[in-house]
Amino acid sequence: MSDKDKTTGKAQKKVAIVTGGTRGMGLAITRSLAQAGMSVLAVYRTNREEADKALDSFVNDKLDVAVFQADVSRQEETVKVADFAGNRWGQIDILVNNAGVFDFCFLEDMTEAFFDHINQVNLKSMIFMIQAVLPWMKKQRYGRIVNATSISGSLADVGLIAYACSKAGVNLLTRVSSGELAPYGITVNAYAPGIIHTDMTDAMIRERGEQQIKQIPAGYFGKSEEVAALVRFLCSDEASYITGEIIGVDGGMMKVQNPYRAYTRAAE
Numbered sequence: 001m002s003d004k005d006k007t008t009g010k011a012q013k014k015v016a017i018v019t020g021g022t023r024g025m026g027l028a029i030t031r032s033l034a035q036a037g038m039s040v041l042a043v044y045r046t047n048r049e050e051a052d053k054a055l056d057s058f059v060n061d062k063l064d065v066a067v068f069q070a071d072v073s074r075q076e077e078t079v080k081v082a083d084f085a086g087n088r089w090g091q092i093d094i095l096v097n098n099a100g101v102f103d104f105c106f107l108e109d110m111t112e113a114f115f116d117h118i119n120q121v122n123l124k125s126m127i128f129m130i131q132a133v134l135p136w137m138k139k140q141r142y143g144r145i146v147n148a149t150s151i152s153g154s155l156a157d158v159g160l161i162a163y164a165c166s167k168a169g170v171n172l173l174t175r176v177s178s179g180e181l182a183p184y185g186i187t188v189n190a191y192a193p194g195i196i197h198t199d200m201t202d203a204m205i206r207e208r209g210e211q212q213i214k215q216i217p218a219g220y221f222g223k224s225e226e227v228a229a230l231v232r233f234l235c236s237d238e239a240s241y242i243t244g245e246i247i248g249v250d251g252g253m254m255k256v257q258n259p260y261r262a263y264t265r266a267a268e
């Protein structure tokens with residue numbers, strides 16, 4: 001569905017689904033899309049308390065957001081997510097596949113269950129969610145799909161085999177599906193955050209933040225709102241000619257080594 005209604009010429013409200021949309025980056029994305037005038041379904045898995053808090057703040061700000069509990073790593077539950085959004089608002093224009101889990105495990109200690117869990121949540125859930133919204137988007141011949149990948153999907157990090165494989169998979173899922181879905185007017189892109197300060201990274205930042213920050217040209221850990229700004233653009237009509245892209249939001253981390261030397265020099 002395009003920005004303007006063909007008969008009235010009025011701006012048309014878009015409908016978005018954001019998985020993991022009540023906490024961390026997903027919360028900032030939900031808020032940003034809703035502030036842009038969209039109706040948003042924010043999906044959470046278990047953290048009801050944060051979901052309730054998020055919903056209260058959306059209601060307070062008069063934003064059109066609903067929250068929905070589902071485990072998106074289970075295909076049957078992704079169908080329920082799409083049915084709920086589609087039946088409530090009559091259309092689905094945007095899918096932000098943001099939900100993810102992060103954990104370390106060395107190769108020597110890796111179990112099949114650990115590897116499967118990370119890949120089920122981070123990669124297979126995205127395939128299930130895309131399949132669930134596809135009938136709606138195909139019908140409209142319009143769609144924006146935006147997937148959460150990571151710098152770890154292309155830069156190897158010790159202890160992160162399962163996570164890295166899941167995010168490398170997301171990169172290829174993004175590219176392959178951008179080609180397959182292009183005939184239906186659907187774009188598929190991904191955002192690749194560096195280190196953004198959320199619950200996911202809080203312990204790591206507290207443990208080795210000083211060391212990590214030396215590798216970030218911007219000189220600070222990213223904010224969820226800085227990721228949401230990119231996602232909001234990729235979800236907009238203005239991003240119509242961008243597809244199959246994996247775009248970094250990493251303060252320059254993937255572009256240059258030893259940025260701390262510039263800080264030392266600048267302080268002289």
Ligand SMILES: NC(=O)c1ccc[n+]([C@@H]2O[C@H](COP(=O)([O-])OP(=O)(O)OC[C@H]3O[C@@H](n4cnc5c(N)ncnc54)[C@H](OP(=O)(O)O)[C@@H]3O)[C@@H](O)[C@H]2O)c1
Pocket residue numbers: 019020021022023024025026043044045046047048050070071072073098099100101102121148149150151192193194195196197198199200201
């Ligand atoms: N933070 C970073 O620095 C960073 C860097 C690179 C990539 N990323 C990626 O960016 C995305 C968001 O990260 P974040 O830092 O915002 O994470 P976060 O604060 O840990 O939040 C994760 C969200 O995903 C939801 N979720 C997890 N498993 C789910 C499932 N099976 N079904 C439905 N929802 C599920 C959680 O639901 P509950 O609230 O119910 O627990 C939560 O809302 C992830 O894909 C992550 O891999 C993050």
